[in-house]
Amino acid sequence: MSADVGIGAGLVSGLSPAQAATPAAAAEGEIWSAEYWAHKGSVKLNLWRKRVGAPKPSKKPKPVLFLVHGSSNSTRSSYDLAVPGKGEYSLMNVMARAGYDVWTVDHDGYGYSGSSGNNSDIASGVADLKAATPVVVRETGQPKMHFYGTSSGAIRAGAYAQAEPERVDRLVLSAFTYKGKDSVEMDRRRKRIAELRASNRRKRDAAMIRSIFTRDGHASAYDPAVAEAIIAAEMKFGDQVPSGTYIDMAVNLPLVDPKKVRSPVLMIRGEYDGNSTDDDLLDFFKQLPNGDRAFVILPQVAHSLGYSNNRHLLWYAIENFLAAPVPVV
Numbered sequence: 001m002s003a004d005v006g007i008g009a010g011l012v013s014g015l016s017p018a019q020a021a022t023p024a025a026a027a028e029g030e031i032w033s034a035e036y037w038a039h040k041g042s043v044k045l046n047l048w049r050k051r052v053g054a055p056k057p058s059k060k061p062k063p064v065l066f067l068v069h070g071s072s073n074s075t076r077s078s079y080d081l082a083v084p085g086k087g088e089y090s091l092m093n094v095m096a097r098a099g100y101d102v103w104t105v106d107h108d109g110y111g112y113s114g115s116s117g118n119n120s121d122i123a124s125g126v127a128d129l130k131a132a133t134p135v136v137v138r139e140t141g142q143p144k145m146h147f148y149g150t151s152s153g154a155i156r157a158g159a160y161a162q163a164e165p166e167r168v169d170r171l172v173l174s175a176f177t178y179k180g181k182d183s184v185e186m187d188r189r190r191k192r193i194a195e196l197r198a199s200n201r202r203k204r205d206a207a208m209i210r211s212i213f214t215r216d217g218h219a220s221a222y223d224p225a226v227a228e229a230i231i232a233a234e235m236k237f238g239d240q241v242p243s244g245t246y247i248d249m250a251v252n253l254p255l256v257d258p259k260k261v262r263s264p265v266l267m268i269r270g271e272y273d274g275n276s277t278d279d280d281l282l283d284f285f286k287q288l289p290n291g292d293r294a295f296v297i298l299p300q301v302a303h304s305l306g307y308s309n310n311r312h313l314l315w316y317a318i319e320n321f322l323a324a325p326v327p328v329v
Contacts (some may be wrong), residue, residue, distance in 0.1 A: 012162070026144040031096050036139065038105070040131040042136035046112035047124065047132055048076060050092040052099045056139070064142045064167075065095050067104040068129070068160075070151035070213065072204050072246040075104040077233040078150070079306070086225050091201030091306055096313050100322075101140055105132040109201075109242040119200040122255050124157035126163055133167055133189065146322050148172040150306065152245035158256035161263055168263045170322055174314070175303050177269060177276045178284040180253045184274040185215065189250035196250065202217075202243040206231045216274040226231025226307045258284045264292035266321040270301035270316065292327055
């Protein structure tokens with residue numbers, strides 16, 4: 001895939017989110033899940049895995065997809081969220097049914113993982129991924145895997161692809177921010193920089209979670225039940241999260257050099273995403289050295305693509321990119 005690509009609802013053959021969430025692959029078996037642990041020094045990192053059917057040595061291994069979470073929520077509420085009565089919101093379930101062995105990790109100081117006490121900035125997140133991926137390789141036998149990251153998770157995934165290119169097959173950067181030029185949200189964070197630098201943790205209470213879906217001015221792109229489901233999932237971990245990625249995105253960008261990302265790349269942004277602009281992301285996109293790349297804008301979506309009413313468009317874009325044939329050299 002190359003050049004700029006836009007996706008509209010017509011390209012998904014009229015599938016609703018509920019229809020798109022249950023492809024024929026689901027008939028092959030029930031979704032199986034398991035928990036693992038990695039160690040980054042003395043810090044225990046919690047890994048979560050989902051796939052259709054338990055792994056068997058006699059079976060051909062499935063392609064691996066590793067999901068990288070963002071700044072404000074841990075990984076299971078990011079990628080395996082249940083919203084009762086509202087259809088499928090778990091990207092892990094969707095991609096497991098599409099034939100992938102799906103993994104993710106709670107970063108240092110988030111969710112079920114331990115905390116080093118640092119602010120879990122982008123560099124710390126890359127170190128987390130360096131610690132987690134050997135567990136995936138050991139359990140799957142797959143030396144390379146696809147990566148998907150959203151928001152600061154996309155920056156983490158991009159920085160990891162730069163640091164360990166031999167581990168990265170195809171890379172999806174969702175709701176990414178490159179330099180943050182003319183970003184409304186980055187301007188808000190710059191105004192808070194003294195407060196953010198004052199502590200390694202920041203307030204992330206129920207009101208802040210709800211604000212994620214209203215701050216770009218398009219709250220109707222989301223079902224209000226989503227924020228409440230996230231609040232229910234996250235408050236058991238407390239009302240604070242690490243501040244490092246907010247600081248990095250406010251004053252330390254860029255943290256990924258596009259010229260050093262060697263893998264095929266799909267960049268996806270929401271039409272109304274206040275974390276970045278088209279110009280900021282296209283600047284990054286044009287510098288990518290691999291011609292196997294695509295740029296997708298999703299309509300009627302703000303920053304949080306996977307939680308949106310149009311999340312089925314996100315699934316469509318990811319599945320098609322990851323399943324693309326290998327170009328002839």
